[in-house]
Amino acid sequence: MQEIRDFHAFPDAQGRFGQFGGSYVAETLMAPLAELTEAYLRLRDDPAFIAELDRDLTNYVGRPSPVYFAERLTRHVGGARILLKREDLNHTGAHKINNTVGQALVARHMGKTRIIAETGAGQHGVASATVAARLGLQCVVYMGAVDIERQKINVYRMKLLGAEVVPVTSGSKTLKDALNEAMRDWVTNVADTFYIIGTVAGPHPYPLMVRDFNAIVGREARAQLLDQYGRLPDVLTACVGGGSNAMGLFHAFLNDRGVRIVGAEAAGEGIATGHHAASLAAGRPGVLHGNRTYVLCDDDGQITETHSISAGLDYPGVGPEHAFLKDAGRAEYVGVTDDEALAAFHLLCRTEGILPALESSHAVAQAIKLAREYPKDGIVLCNLSGRGDKDVHTIAAREGVTV
Amino acid sequence: MNRIDRRFAALKSAGRTGLIPFVTAGDPAPEHAVALMHALVESGADLIELGVPFSDPMADGPVIQHASERAIAKGVGLADVLGWVAEFRRRDVDTPVVLMGYLNPIEIHGYVRFGEEAVQAGVDGVLLVDCPLEESAVLAPLRDAGLRQILLAAPTTAPERLANLCKAAEGFLYYVSFAGITGAARLSTTDIAARVADIRSHANAPVAVGFGVRDAGSAKAIAGFADAVVIGSALVERLEGVASATEVADRVLGFLAPIRSALDAG
Numbered sequence: 014m015q016e017i018r019d020f021h022a023f024p025d026a027q028g029r030f031g032q033f034g035g036s037y038v039a040e041t042l043m044a045p046l047a048e049l050t051e052a053y054l055r056l057r058d059d060p061a062f063i064a065e066l067d068r069d070l071t072n073y074v075g076r077p078s079p080v081y082f083a084e085r086l087t088r089h090v091g092g093a094r095i096l097l098k099r100e101d102l103n104h105t106g107a108h109k110i111n112n113t114v115g116q117a118l119v120a121r122h123m124g125k126t127r128i129i130a131e132t133g134a135g136q137h138g139v140a141s142a143t144v145a146a147r148l149g150l151q152c153v154v155y156m157g158a159v160d161i162e163r164q165k166i167n168v169y170r171m172k173l174l175g176a177e178v179v180p181v182t183s184g185s186k187t188l189k190d191a192l193n194e195a196m197r198d199w200v201t202n203v204a205d206t207f208y209i210i211g212t213v214a215g216p217h218p219y220p221l222m223v224r225d226f227n228a229i230v231g232r233e234a235r236a237q238l239l240d241q242y243g244r245l246p247d248v249l250t251a252c253v254g255g256g257s258n259a260m261g262l263f264h265a266f267l268n269d270r271g272v273r274i275v276g277a278e279a280a281g282e283g284i285a286t287g288h289h290a291a292s293l294a295a296g297r298p299g300v301l302h303g304n305r306t307y308v309l310c311d312d313d314g315q316i317t318e319t320h321s322i323s324a325g326l327d328y329p330g331v332g333p334e335h336a337f338l339k340d341a342g343r344a345e346y347v348g349v350t351d352d353e354a355l356a357a358f359h360l361l362c363r364t365e366g367i368l369p370a371l372e373s374s375h376a377v378a379q380a381i382k383l384a385r386e387y388p389k390d391g392i393v394l395c396n397l398s399g400r401g402d403k404d405v406h407t408i409a410a411r412e413g414v415t416v
Numbered sequence: 417m418n419r420i421d422r423r424f425a426a427l428k429s430a431g432r433t434g435l436i437p438f439v440t441a442g443d444p445a446p447e448h449a450v451a452l453m454h455a456l457v458e459s460g461a462d463l464i465e466l467g468v469p470f471s472d473p474m475a476d477g478p479v480i481q482h483a484s485e486r487a488i489a490k491g492v493g494l495a496d497v498l499g500w501v502a503e504f505r506r507r508d509v510d511t512p513v514v515l516m517g518y519l520n521p522i523e524i525h526g527y528v529r530f531g532e533e534a535v536q537a538g539v540d541g542v543l544l545v546d547c548p549l550e551e552s553a554v555l556a557p558l559r560d561a562g563l564r565q566i567l568l569a570a571p572t573t574a575p576e577r578l579a580n581l582c583k584a585a586e587g588f589l590y591y592v593s594f595a596g597i598t599g600a601a602r603l604s605t606t607d608i609a610a611r612v613a614d615i616r617s618h619a620n621a622p623v624a625v626g627f628g629v630r631d632a633g634s635a636k637a638i639a640g641f642a643d644a645v646v647i648g649s650a651l652v653e654r655l656e657g658v659a660s661a662t663e664v665a666d667r668v669l670g671f672l673a674p675i676r677s678a679l680d681a682g
């Protein structure tokens with residue numbers, strides 16, 4: 014692959030990150046995607062839109078989120094300093110709201126009256142229902158029947174916020190199938206409906222737009238580190254499901270070649286067992302959900318079922334920009350198992366009084382591994398993408414506790 | 417000349433509307449897949465659209481989704497589908513066969529390898545739902561091997577793209593009658609008649625209309641302004657769960673014969 018000078022120059026006008034990305038969708042969606050791209054690229058540079066978004070991020074989401082030095086965790090691990098970017102402190106409890114606030118504003122500017130979304134862990138569904146309620150838009154959330162079972166609290170939260178939650182019973186009944194069903198809805202209702210995709214996947218312009226709306230995470234963190242520590246971190250880490258919180262953290266640092274970047278994918282019961290969701294670490298290039306990226310599939314090209322303890326990471330594809338960063342050698346992607354994530358979950362609870370989402374616990378586990386590789390004055394910056402209240406039932410069940 | 421072009425030329429000179437049934441390969445039963453193809457032809461099909469099962473059929477409604485799931489559960493993959501086409505060709509060298517599906521199975525199989533094997537098997541074209549014209553560069557090896565890429569146009573297609581599609585169309589252009597997924601019942605022939613007529617006057621290829629055609633009545637209505645009609649979900653639904661080869665043939669005949677006569681009734 015050719016040497017890349019400027020990682021911020023991607024995607025190109027067709028939505029391609031090198032060989033990845035693009036718009037692999039049914040003909041019916043080509044026009045709405047072109048309309049969305051046109052609207053988004055216009056708004057993206059519009060000072061009034063930027064000011065509107067900034068106001069919402071400050072007053073509604075609660076930005077900026079702090080960078081927190083996890084001192085007791087660091088001491089416990091005995092390596093480099095572990096800093097946490099506290100996206101768990103955002104309104105609704107995860108980074109997902111950065112994106113939904115942005116897309117909802119785009120929807121309103123485009124005159125759309127109905128919002129649809131897919132969700133895995135329910136965090137993106139909650140974040141979509143939240144912004145829809147605030148803007149007075151109708152909201153329908155597609156969620157796999159399996160995920161509805163393991164994320165009951167979030168399902169109820171969405172209903173309280175006025176959203177309709179539609180169970181998806183096709184395929185593996187998880188996030189990928191919810192995405193298929195949301196696409197089918199969109200194809201059928203293109204005139205009045207805006208589809209808020211929850212991660213940096215899907216056809217162009219979604220990987221670009223969702224990344225842009227989450228890139229505030231890395232921009233803030235970069236400035237916070239320079240301000241508070243007078244330097245950049247040695248290494249960044251974040252969990253990667255579809256990859257939005259990770260892209261959000263990584264993007265501002267892509268051209269800082271001295272900063273190492275490590276994405277933590279869900280290795281489930283271990284990559285060797287086949288029960289995992291590590292598309293980059295164990296998959297191959299293919300086409301899924303409107304873009305070319307790394308996917309988990311069999312030799313017939315059928316997308317395989319994934320496994321992770323965290324619903325939000327249980328996805329057989331990944332955003333195309335991550336595929337590009339992997340092949341360009343700019344970022345590494347490694348697997349973190351269910352057990353490692355759970356151990357990190359408990360450790361963070363007890364050393365710092367922070368209850369992380371199971372998704373984010375994968376990043377914490379990876380941060381702990383990385384901290385051991387660096388000297389004590391090193392800095393590992395970890396994206397704490399969300400809080401774990403939604404996962405309490407899953408954890409209790411797994412540990413044989415009745416709540 | 418490709419079989420597709422030859423077939424449409426023959427239809428045109430006979431003044432007939434083409435009948436294009438869609439079935440999911442391997443459903444209702446992999447062991448009757450080839451018999452099903454012959455039954456389609458014997459019941460009046462002019463061209464066969466054979467669906468390659470895919471785990472994530474984003475553009476399909478429940479009927480075809482479930483047919484795909486059933487076929488995949490029985491282990492049906494691209495190699496089986498190519499094998500069935502090759503077997504079909506031993507008795508039928510004239511009826512064009514178009515494989516319809518999604519890109520990933522072909523991407524994973526390898527474009528060059530797929531192109532060679534498909535032509536070898538007797539496939540004439542591909543219709544890849546998630547590969548619009550803008551992304552079609554990857555299909556160059558298929559075209560080089562001699563396969564036609566069947567393009568789709570939709571009610572939402574903007575004028576400028578439509579002009580490009582009409583220019584690039586080969587084999588036939590598939591007009592999707594409404595914005596939606598397969599199997600929905602939203603057909604409004606009055607809305608689409610003028611649009612299809614316009615496309616026909618500009619396209620370099622014949623125009624087939626699909627989505628929402630369910631029976632003789634709706635097929636007949638479309639036939640007034642299209643070169644061919646495509647019928648999928650209603651047929652797939654009719655075949656669900658059928659276990660014997662004779663019953664497959666009976667159901668196909670029972671379903672297609674009235675449609676064929678309606679189309680031919682002038």
Ligand SMILES: Cc1ncc(COP(=O)(O)O)c(C=O)c1O
Pocket residue numbers: 107108109133134135136137211212213252253254255256257258259324325326370372373398399400
């Ligand atoms: C807290 C949290 N982190 C991470 C993710 C994974 O998504 P992504 O990889 O797009 O950040 C989710 C998804 O639901 C989530 O809720």
